[in-house]
Amino acid sequence: MPRKPKRPCRYPGCPNLTDNKSGWCDAHEKKMQQHYEHFARGYDHRARYGGSWPKVRARYLHAHPLCERCAAAGRYVKATLVHHILPLSEGGTHDEKNLMSLCVSCHEQIHQRAKQDG
The missing domain is CATH 3.40.1800 (His-Me finger endonuclease fold)
Incomplete structure (x- = not known):
């Protein structure tokens, strides 16, 4: 069965293609997760929990x-x-x-x- 075509990474200007559900390529996945933890959550969940x-x-x-x-x-x-x-x-x-x-x-x-x- 054929796979879905890869999509462009959501990171601005990134030329990589990805099939990750998050939409970020492997190079930007960790960076964006850290960004989310710092800005969107507003706290360090490891320190809180x-x-x-x-x-x-x-x-x-x-x-x-x-x-x-x-x-x-x-x-x-x-x-x-x-x-x-x-x-x-x-x-x-x-x-x-x-x-x-x-x-x-x-x-x-x-x-x-x-x-x-x-």
């Missing part, structure tokens, strides 16, 4: 594979994110009582509501 977070997140998603909000509404949707109920910036922890597994849609709804309230 700590080195243990990837293991905690993976363990929680393994134990809770379905989105908890969707499951409460009778829908079965695979969870892809782990949400802190009480944000780390407000004193929350990685304790299981403070976590919930969510799909992207439910996670966005929670954060949109928080932005509107705040």
